[in-house]
Amino acid sequence: MQDVVLVRIYGNKTELLVDRDNEVKSFRVLQAHRCAPALYCTFNNGLCYEFLQGTALEPEHIRSQPVFRLIAGQLAKYHAIHAHNGWVPRSDLWLKMGKYFALTPKHFSDPELTTEVPSPRCLREELLWLQQHLCQLGSPVVLCHNDLLCKNIIYNKEDGNIKFIDYEYAGYNYQAYDIGNHFNEFAGIDEVDYSQYPGRGFQLMWLRSYLEAYKEHKGQATNVTDGEVETLYVQVNKFALASHFFWGLWALIQAKVSTIDFDFLGYAVLRFNQYFKMKPEVAALTLPE
Template identity: 30%
Template sequence: MSQLDSDLDRLACLAGRSRHVTDLPGGLTNHNVRVRTDDGGDYVVRCSHGDAGLLGIDRDAEHHNTVRAARAGVGAQVVEYRPDLQMLVIEFLPGDVLTDDSFADPDVLARAAGAVRRLHGGPRFDGDFDMFARRASYLATVVSRGLPLPRGYDDFEDAWSDVRRALEAAPRPTVPCNNDLLAANFIDDGGRTWLIDYEYSGNNDAAFELGNTATECGFDVARTEAWAEAYFDDVTRADVARVRVQALCSAYGWSLWGFIQAAVSPFEFDFYDWGLVRFEKAAAVFRGPDLANLLTEVARG
């Protein structure tokens, strides 16, 4: 904590202010702390660690996109950005951190979908996010470093190419996306939902955003359909199919993030198992009976 205290002292927003610091749970690439000052300030300081470039994280883009998410009315206000200290300071958002089970409540589901729509309708982000390019980069890192992959990971290369062709057959405009909307990145105060953590943000297919949440939160088909219905004004079969296919893309691509982190992260966490869970989700879809029909629906647009 002595190094953290020293770094906090160097932040302009905290200089000369008495404060109370508490750790915040979560965060697999950052150490997050809540800082409350005696004069009423309430902040979250994101302290970055590790090799951000290895994971494809652009801290400057994260900062810019966090500012733009706040302008869209869904993100916390940025208070200070200090790349020299690897710190980003944002306002603390009061509310409940969602869990996977939270989405069983139709009101929560609707508020969360509304927040995603507001983000997607807000200012364009710095940079683009394409899971096909991201996965290729991650896989190159895995191969170059000789990192272990689960048995059968390479069995789905042809099917992965089929998925890409189907999505490209009916392209959609990109919108500003968080790209990492697991349950813990939704903050809900009972009347409004906020979205946090823009490390992997970039302009992307809206369906990837929805599919990412669907797979991260363990949605079954029925809840995935309800999630799509809550987001789209007039949902179509192609919309739902695209969300389900992008959920597959999220699980298959992000699994590699876990395998890389297992080798390089300073955090004590079972990253390999984290990646394995996502790979097994993807493998089940690749091997399942629905993929061919989903790809046909997606390609029809």
């Protein structure tokens, strides 16, 4: 087991969804900051890298002590990696969502579920609303993982550390998106249950832990005010909407191109349903004065 390497082969048509050059670039940056395993080689349709010892987590693990604090600390470490040469990073979230929207198929083979998929016109209106609403929140653009589901979190109990794997979607994005996306993943994938989305009390603990680590990595004073936690709470829950929307569009495309045996269309419907369910409550949240 000490000499195991991991070889990953890209799936069918995944280049429509993933920028492979960007994936390797993110991998190298993260490796340079000791946040990723060693990358041994890349080839046309895959990668070979170091195998990380540990356990891929399940939804019940990520809310437990000390695991959630380790996750918050590791994500803070990612977010504190500074863009070099004074370059000011920009998020490509809206560009990517626009691209995904253009790729979504108009017809599906399952007529029952098709009626539950929002219409292209509805999706376009929501995408516009999201961009206008979320761009005003002032969430900083940082280096994000962007796909922090349980299976991408490796916990090494012996060493007491957490590492993230899978950098297909990594890149510069809004800080609050990365955290909101992780909170959405508390619901799991195989048996999705959005009642598991973390409540306000847990979120405030998690966010305070994250902000302390983030400030420490940035070389700032680590005292965190209630106002800072509350601001991040509002930003994160609003950006959780964008995460539902993003993966909803993603799943619609996968429903057409993927060869994996998974109900992508059903998953898309789940994500969009949760988006519309969350939207009124989340849209009403306001940033503290």
